[in-house]
Amino acid sequence: MRKYFCIVAGALLAVALAGPAAAQEHYGTLKKIKEGGTVGIGHNEDSPPFSFIGKDGKPQGYTMDLCLKIVDGIKAELKMDKLEVRYVPLIATTRIPLLLNGTVDMVCGTTTNNLTRQRQVDFLATTFITGNRILTKKGSGIKDVEDLKGKRVTVNQGTSNEKIIKELDAKLKLGIRFLDTKDQPQGWLALETGRSDAHVTDEVVAFGLISKSKNPEQYEVVGRLFSYDPYSIVVRRDDSAFRLVGNKVLADLFRSGNINAIYDKWLSQINMPMTDMLKIVFQAQALPE
Amino acid sequence: MERYSWNWAILVTEPYVYWILSGIVWTILVALAGWVIALALGSVVGVARTLRQPVVRAIVGAYVETFRNVPLLVQIFLWYFVLPELLPAAAGQWLKRDLPHAEFWTAVVSLGTYTACRIGEQVRAGIEAIAKGQTHAGLATGLTLPQVYRHILVPVGFRMTVPALTSEFINIFKNSALALTIGVLELTSRTRQVAEYTYQAIELFTAATVVYALITLIVTFAMRVVERRARLPGMIQSARTGP
Known part of the structure; x- marks a missing residue:
């Protein structure tokens, strides 16, 4: 009996020791x-x-x-x-x-x-x-989302920006004319060359684009944050x-x-x-x- | 990829299914409209390349070499971003702001003019493949050179180029994907868009692959019918595909 007890105790000890060792193993x-x-x-x-x-x-x-x-x-x-x-x-x-x-x-x-x-x-x-904000040229008259009514607006394809501004456009019945640009440089180029009135992107990205531009003083980020x-x-x-x-x-x-x-x-x-x-x-x- | 969570149902989920369907429609529209320009302009270029007037040859030669040697993506950018800046302000403004679907028309013109230079080369090859004797025979029977072109060289040359045109027709569908770079929401851009929203990229690109393959198979099949109808008895082409 005592012998069996030893074996069981030994086995238990082995399991107890092996347990933490196994936990150390990475996956x-x-x-x-x-x-x-x-x-x-x-x-x-x-x-x-x-x-x-x-x-x-x-x-x-x-x-x-x-x-x-x-x-x-x-x-x-x-x-x-x-x-x-x-x-x-x-x-x-x-x-x-x-x-x-x-x-x-x-x-x-x-x-x-x-x-x-x-x-x-x-x-x-x-x-x-x-969050989403509006990047536009100073003097465009755009102050917030509502002012985008009937305007030409660029937004990048497949971004959460696109999803949100298009939902807002439908909800507020703004009739925005969208141009779905491929990436930030192209969205910027469209705004810079006057192809669009505003570019919708993350606020921080908008500030980044302005700081990189040739004439930072000509652009501004306007309106409320309309996404999280x-x-x-x-x-x-x-x-x-x-x-x-x-x-x-x-x-x-x-x-x-x-x-x-x-x-x-x-x-x-x-x-x-x-x-x-x-x-x-x-x-x-x-x-x- | 053991951690990828598959969800094929995404392909038939609203609103994504409508986005993809609209993408397919735009792909077909861009490619077909581009093809109309390519075929019309390509035929003119092909014939002009065979003419004897040095000025004409130089002009179309320069056109072919330029459009054939510059990457299509670059051409699309030039048409879209650079051309409006080079034009007089009013015209540039019209292109940028007032032309409806400006990105669509830019894509159509880029694809059309690019494909046209390739078609032009094939039409030229078709015409040049016709034995010189036919031109001489035509002229000897009293036809003028324009008549020789109209009744002999162009009809015969064109029918010889049909197999090559099939490839170009397929290419224009595949090249139309580049239209996404200027904002045409065609099949590839719609696929990317839904993939970004849902993160189910593998399902979406598989579906897009199948759709492109189907479109090009239909084109191939349709062009085979044209090939069979346009076959010239006794020519190389009919010997190859003949009964």
Whole structure:
């Protein structure tokens, strides 16, 4: 009897010891990064100051800096000395397939977190908040959405901007004549050459476009915010271990206030101070250890 | 892709299904309207390339070399963004603001003029493939040179180019996707749009692939009928596809 007891006790002990050891084993993205020794970061090429190709030809920006902090977090979590970062430029159509097939592990750009998209991907903590506003030439007489009645308005194909302004147009019966541009440079070109009266895009993008233009004093951003667009880093679904590593890094930045320096470094380039709303969101996401 | 959550029902979900259907209609409209220009202009260019007048040859030669050697995407940009700035202010303003569906017409003209230079080369090849003796025989029977073109060279040359025209007709449907860059909401842009809204890119692009394949198969089939009707007994082409 005593002998059996020993065997059972031994087996239990073995299970008890093996349990935590098994929990240490990584799965999903962390396992992939550990085995491959590389992490893939997907970035935009033309979304300053969040994610863009700089004058030195390297991808950089606010979201990119946050992603590099997360890369450091991954390195610490996996106890790796060296972790190679592979940069992959993404466009709207390649973003999701390349994330899902493992070419990239994080999408670091200007992606709005919404519930429809969460059917397919997962998002880390909110890193920026913006919304739709109207970019127009000074003296156009456009002050808010209602003034767009019968005007020619550009908006980029497939963006959440497009979805929202078209719904507003139908609801308020404005009869806006839309021109669905392909990307920001073309939306800007249409406005600049007088092909359109206004360009509808995220407020922060509008400020970015103005700051890059030849005559910034000729343009203005008008009207109320007519959407809520929280930007987040995109990761694969059903991978809470990896998401935790990312969110932990972000929570640390929010809690310590280190986020402010990173924010100022990039967002001051387009004269965009941190809004009260964003401050509160950062505080709310500064989860304790 | 083990984490991809499939949802084929997205293809028949409102309002997306209507967007895609309208995309198909615009693709067909752009391609067909472009084809009308391409065929008309291409025929003129093809004939002009065979003429003896050096001035005419130089002009159409320059046209063909320019339009054939510049990427279509660049041409579309030039037509859309640069041309209105070069014209007198009033005309440029009209193009930019008052012309209804400006992006559609720009796409049609770009596709038409680009495809026309390719068709022109094929028509020229068709005409040049006809034995010189036929021209001489026509002239000897008292026909003028324009009459030789009208009754002999053009009808025969055209019928020899039908197989090559089939390829161009298919190409214009595929090239029409570039119209999305200036804001024509054709099939590819609609597909991208719905993919962005729903993140179901794989289903949507699969559907778009199938639709493009169907359109081009229909074109191929229709052109086969034309080929059969236009066949010339005793010519190379009829020997190849003949009974």
